[in-house]
Amino acid sequence: MPFEPVILFFMLGLLAGVVRSDLKIPGVVYEALSIFLLLAIGLKGGVELARHDVLELAVPALVVVGVAMLIPLACFPVLHKLGRLPRSDAASIAAHYGSVSVVTFAVASSFLASRAVPADGYMTVFLALLELPALLVGVFLARRGQGQVQWSTLLHEVLAGKSIVLLAGGLLIGWLAGADGIRPLDRVFFDLFKGMLAFFLLEMGLVAAGRLGDLRRAGPFLVAFAVLAPICAGLLGVLTAGFLGFSLGNAVLLATLYASASYIAAPAAMRIAVPEANPALSIGASLGITFPFNLMAGIPLYHWLATHLQGVLS
Amino acid sequence: MPFEPVILFFMLGLLAGVVRSDLKIPGVVYEALSIFLLLAIGLKGGVELARHDVLELAVPALVVVGVAMLIPLACFPVLHKLGRLPRSDAASIAAHYGSVSVVTFAVASSFLASRAVPADGYMTVFLALLELPALLVGVFLARRGQGQVQWSTLLHEVLAGKSIVLLAGGLLIGWLAGADGIRPLDRVFFDLFKGMLAFFLLEMGLVAAGRLGDLRRAGPFLVAFAVLAPICAGLLGVLTAGFLGFSLGNAVLLATLYASASYIAAPAAMRIAVPEANPALSIGASLGITFPFNLMAGIPLYHWLATHLQGVLS
Amino acid sequence: MPFEPVILFFMLGLLAGVVRSDLKIPGVVYEALSIFLLLAIGLKGGVELARHDVLELAVPALVVVGVAMLIPLACFPVLHKLGRLPRSDAASIAAHYGSVSVVTFAVASSFLASRAVPADGYMTVFLALLELPALLVGVFLARRGQGQVQWSTLLHEVLAGKSIVLLAGGLLIGWLAGADGIRPLDRVFFDLFKGMLAFFLLEMGLVAAGRLGDLRRAGPFLVAFAVLAPICAGLLGVLTAGFLGFSLGNAVLLATLYASASYIAAPAAMRIAVPEANPALSIGASLGITFPFNLMAGIPLYHWLATHLQGVLS
């Protein structure tokens, strides 16, 4: 099997969408599944965090976040100058690619688990930390010289947004309760995780299929960007992981975080903070191309890169 | 216990509907559960299929499908001539009874499992194959001599309909990934199956209770048909299974498939292809009578028939 | 850990509501979870009931219900005379506090389980029995001297209401099927119970947060009532349990039942039977204060009371 089996569910959803099946997963189920996944990922991270000294993560966290902010800063000129996209669209897309995709992270964890490559649960902390900064950079890029941003609304939108609340809340509960306290909940939050992920990917496939039309309008430049940007960001992740002395598994996860593009927090935040940006472009690229690319080719690629560069770097 | 415990959930739902309880299972939950059941049944079948040579199924599949097409052809004159139902209604009801009910199949599997009667997972392939043909026969019967059928719309409606997409998609994923690939998903798709079936049956009970009123309008002929048709079809299934040399478990499943009446794919397809047929009649009969009859009396009866005739036939 | 971990989910929901997070658990998920919890509690009780002689419960049941009817009778004058609330509001609130909260009961069971204090599954029977009587008392109090109550509508509303149908239905199915019959369903109804409870508490936290505003309008008297009433009722429960010779675990559960205030059956019933009562007051008190109080302080307190008084009483 070249693929993680869960990816087959994504492909089934994609196929169902393409043949215009009447299969529809109700929006409410999408909501419920995403709440489940965010909370479960947070809890798992929190339980593992309880086994570590949180302070040890401070320096890596600073580096990881600092380097991540380079991603939107590098994407913006490419999109604006090279791709001739309007400032607002370039900034919004840059923000999507600087932020992270929770499900891509989950598939990467699952990929590592099925190859028995160990990775640390506290990587979830980086997942939570990486969501916001790129969005701020994106809004800054869109508004440079115009300065009428409602930063407080934006910060509230993201920090009180469901992904941060559930990830951070899960981390905290897991950390407070510890493995023993969480054990009675394992049957739901851990045992069901992969099956629920499969369901969610089925739904994501349906949603992504609906986005393919947007891409025709977006043109070949954006399609190329949506494949090349994650590869470059993934490489940056592998290098950063090497610099920080991360294990192979952690390196793959960091590369995946850098390479992934947000489609939960970013669209909502950009719609409010940079309303003149066209969401069809940013979501079309991140969900229509980068998400499937990462699932099917990106994650194995980052694994390969991390395996080979680790020898070189260390 | 004369009954499978899951059937008690159906009866609870029926009772709640009859006493006009405010218990309502939201339509969205119905959708989510039916997606789960279809996918899980497909996956299970696919995993077991991976252990067999698919080609060996070709001949039995042809026979099973060919014989199944006799069911709507036999039902139609009974309904039209004997029951004096209009051509369109007779054809639509015939299509429902020729097609299959996924949940009845699931309850029969569960019935066999709790009696430790082995059955082959690849029977799911027949489930998927039997959905469509009877619908085509039904439309043909309704339109004979008028010839203005939009066959392509109809074929798309059924082949891209959610039951085929999920059953066939599940079969394919299970077959591609195999038992090992699916193992991480077992906790959701296999362990939860029976509990989810219980929930679904609770909901089906509520829905069926809402259909009992239709039956009063339908009259005694249709009520009698809804009990006798499955018995005859079940007998046909047992005989066909005997002819094909099926095991006892497989014989019971085939009899159940023949005896069951569709209430997912058929109503949707008939509403589009034979709009002048009254859905209250076909759904009232299939869901209000045949479905409960099969659950409570039919399946044990087909088991009894298969047990006794198997000795005779072989 | 001073808290049951599941309570942390309630606090997370409360926090999310207070910071105006966009986290929303769809109403449909609330419905589905409450159906699951009611049915699971009923099933568990029914399975354990099958191990006992039902008739032995008759006398304790009479005492438990009889004493419970004192709760609304005692609350009413406090609210009406002391608190100067209109007759209808006093009666409605009294009915809420006389009736019971299923989720508080579930958390208490979970509290006992994690402290390895045994309790009998048949306590669920009392849960089901205690829902209705206080509602009748409440309506009687509201209508005394006016006599135009549609008792039959009210009785139907409650007896055919989803909580009674699912609790009693679950009890019956569990009792009929027994532990062996239910075993195939254990993976859903028992293994997932605590995780689902955690989810439901997250949602309850969000709902409760929306109720905090009501409390400002309600004033300090009602806030004090919402803390003191459960303490008194809990004490009454411990004493009643002592009189009936209940085990420690059963005593804690009975105290919790007495101390808990309904927010499913009671609001619906009072809205119909005593429409002039303001639901913001009764739900604000029961859900905004008493529910969190019982979760965080009440249950441990009743445990402490039962532990210490049991020595004294026996």
Next chain:
Amino acid sequence: MSPALTPKKLVTIVCEAELEALLLPELKRQGARGYTLTEARGQGDRGVRDGAWRASSNIRIEVLCDDAVAGKIVDMLQTRFYADYGIVVFVVDASVLRPAKF
């Protein structure tokens, strides 16, 4: 416009979801031949009803009917429900096909 159309009234009621079982039979009693119902949320004088659970959900009911029935429905709502429940009603002129149906 299409000559097939006949003027009728569209009565729209927004109220607490808990009222459904009480309200629908009353509508029938006033002469409504049918209704269409959607789940809703909202805000009014009684605060936000956010749909998080049944007790804070609204329903939105539409009835197509003639003038007389519209008047009777409005009067019934005013007499029976306005004092105690969160309820809003409005009436709009509408043109329908098959007027005998409403």
Next chain:
Amino acid sequence: MSPALTPKKLVTIVCEAELEALLLPELKRQGARGYTLTEARGQGDRGVRDGAWRASSNIRIEVLCDDAVAGKIVDMLQTRFYADYGIVVFVVDASVLRPAKF
């Protein structure tokens, strides 16, 4: 009122949910430039449609359009769907912004 507003028609269709795939392309064919759809339940001559499953759910479709398109939609519904399906349509006068859009 706001001088920016222009009179148009609001056509509202309530019908069986199963009709969605058949009906939407027809609306486009008659000239509708857009639509808004909500899930609904209801009751009419064909009995209660309680939304418990797709086969007993309704949808409620709104189309803003000019007089001519409204007339064509109503006529199309009458010719193609009225005989066989549970369907109700009503037309209301509405004022809109950006009239060129509809």
Next chain:
Amino acid sequence: MSPALTPKKLVTIVCEAELEALLLPELKRQGARGYTLTEARGQGDRGVRDGAWRASSNIRIEVLCDDAVAGKIVDMLQTRFYADYGIVVFVVDASVLRPAKF
């Protein structure tokens, strides 16, 4: 019809679901005393919004109000939201009970 009824305006807004948090406070600011909201799907110039996830869902908001507030809401929508968001608004004449409430 019932003499209790008074003429008001019914303003209906269909827009992207993401706008909810931004729009509701603006409606209040223009003088709306309440609103009713239903989840919706739809299609318009910006393509199909199928409700599969929040980013492709619509909401449908109704506000009963007097002429002046209706005009202010329409103007506010035009100034603040029309350029950047998928949004449709229409105004209908409606008769209400308890006019002081709106």
